[in-house]
Amino acid sequence: MSVFRSRPALRWLVPSAAAVIVIGGGAAAGTIVASADPSLPDRSAAQLLVDIQNAKVDGLSGTIVESADLGLPAIAGLAGGSGSTDAGDLTSLLAGSNTARVWYAGEDKMRLALVGTKGETDVIRNQNDVWLWNSAEKSANHLKLPADGKPGHADPLAGQVPKTPQEAADAALAAIDPTTTVTTTGAAKVAGRDAYELVLSPKDSASLIGQVRLAIDAEHHIPLRVDVYAKNATSPAVRVAFQQISFAVPDAEQFTFNPPPDTKVTEGSAEGLAKEHQAEAEKAQARAKAQQPQVIGDGWTAIVEAKLPKSDGTESQQLDSVLKMLPAVSGSWGSGHQFAGTLFTVLVTDDGRVFAGAVTPEKLYEAAAK
Numbered sequence: 217m218s219v220f221r222s223r224p225a226l227r228w229l230v231p232s233a234a235a236v237i238v239i240g241g242g243a244a245a246g247t248i249v250a251s252a253d254p255s256l257p258d259r260s261a262a263q264l265l266v267d268i269q270n271a272k273v274d275g276l277s278g279t280i281v282e283s284a285d286l287g288l289p290a291i292a293g294l295a296g297g298s299g300s301t302d303a304g305d306l307t308s309l310l311a312g313s314n315t316a317r318v319w320y321a322g323e324d325k326m327r328l329a330l331v332g333t334k335g336e337t338d339v340i341r342n343q344n345d346v347w348l349w350n351s352a353e354k355s356a357n358h359l360k361l362p363a364d365g366k367p368g369h370a371d372p373l374a375g376q377v378p379k380t381p382q383e384a385a386d387a388a389l390a391a392i393d394p395t396t397t398v399t400t401t402g403a404a405k406v407a408g409r410d411a412y413e414l415v416l417s418p419k420d421s422a423s424l425i426g427q428v429r430l431a432i433d434a435e436h437h438i439p440l441r442v443d444v445y446a447k448n449a450t451s452p453a454v455r456v457a458f459q460q461i462s463f464a465v466p467d468a469e470q471f472t473f474n475p476p477p478d479t480k481v482t483e484g485s486a487e488g489l490a491k492e493h494q495a496e497a498e499k500a501q502a503r504a505k506a507q508q509p510q511v512i513g514d515g516w517t518a519i520v521e522a523k524l525p526k527s528d529g530t531e532s533q534q535l536d537s538v539l540k541m542l543p544a545v546s547g548s549w550g551s552g553h554q555f556a557g558t559l560f561t562v563l564v565t566d567d568g569r570v571f572a573g574a575v576t577p578e579k580l581y582e583a584a585a586k
Contacts, residue, residue: 256410256434261398264414264432271437275321275465278407280381282456283313287446287558315459319466327471342471349473355480356473381439381456395419395515406431406440407458418516422579423447424559425516436463446558453558512571512583519573519583524564539564545577549584 259267319327324344330337335352346359392398397417404411411431418425424447431441441457475481509522524535542553545563552565554577563571563580571580 256403256412259400259412261400261414264400264412265398267437268430268432268439273320273436273438273463276438276461276463277319277466277470278317278461279459280316280318280456281313281459282316282454284454285451285558286453286560288555319470321465321468321471325466325468325471338473340471340473342473345473347473349475349479351476354476354478355482356475357482357484359484381442381458392416393515395517401429403434404431404441406433407461409440409461410434411440420515420517422575423516424561424574424576431457444559449558517573517575517579519571519575519580521583522570524568524570545581547581547585549581552584554580 315331317327317329317331319325325342327338327340335350337351338347338349340347340349344361346361348357348359350356395418397419399415399417401413401415404413411433414430414432416428416430426445426447426449427443429441429443429445429452430439431443432438433440440461441455443452443457444454445451446453509520512519512521539553542555542564545552545554550565550567552563552569555562555564556577560572560574561577561580563577563584565571565584569584571583573580
């Protein structure tokens with residue numbers, strides 16, 4: 217399994233010469249090395265970047281825990297206590313913990329189980345058979361892939377599973393550019409395994425992100441843990457980590473799914489599901505185009521600007537009610553309300569504009585004034 221399969225944006229990280237360009241603003245590859253445990257050989261930051269790029273495993277299984285504490289203010293209606301399942305799920309992602317089990321035995325044999333207080337949700341692929349199972353709802357969708365094993369459209373399972381350390385690392389490494397300092401901090405122990413630590417630090421003082429730390433397995437080179445720290449923080453605001461991992465190829469029975477009694481099974485095809493998702497995506501793109509969102513700047517301090525969607529009746533009243541609970545702010549750009557956590561800030565102006573980014577409020581005010 218290639219860690220960066222189908223991620224062309226990261227190909228420039230290899231060979232090592234390309235990686236060296238971003239390390240310490242152009243420092244030589246040999247000058248920044250991991251101060252590893254005596255049992256581990258030293259590895260430079262450039263070498264670790266290449267290790268991740270070339271990582272492959274035949275199989276693995278393990279338990280992944282995602283935890284977050286974004287320092288968000290308590291807002292009525294956005295907490296899980298409202299009785300809304302969706303609200304509760306959102307709250308657990310922003311301030312809580314989620315656990316998943318994962319099994320991998322090749323590109324056509326994968327399983328991920330998200331374990332929650334209300335039940336378990338599984339995504340299982342066994343060659344051309346794909347199952348989506350929800351224990352709480354006692355429902356299962358069975359999809360049959362084409363003979364070539366490919367959906368033929370955009371991946372119908374994309375976005376339906378929580379982030380793994382690998383995916384979180386992909387996102388962090390994609391942010392590497394000349395505004396990033398890349399260093400190492402030595403060795404670590406994650407899930408009982410030796411690992412090197414790679415540290416990505418934004419240079420721009422306007423970024424709320426202090427560091428992103430990747431713990432990379434010393435033998436297999438895949439990310440075992442990703443920590444995102446807010447500026448000046450001593451504990452991570454977001455952590456995605458293997459709690460337990462084995463690199464043995466899982467037994468075939470892990471990928472065989474037999475619906476439990478009383479399960480409602482819906483048969484379908486991956487193409488059909490992909491078409492539904494494609495139609496929804498096209499609608500979302502049309503709405504986004506109508507609202508004309510744009511990205512201001514790039515790298516760690518990029519800001520997304522959009523307009524509030526048009527709403528009326530109950531939706532408008534709910535939105536107004538939430539906004540009134542947020543701190544009021546004003547400046548040369550106008551007036552509005554601000555929603556801030558340790559890793560991001562959102563500014564909603566009274567004239568219906570929205571600015572959001574992992575940046576300081578002042579950076580948003582600057583964007584709003586233009």
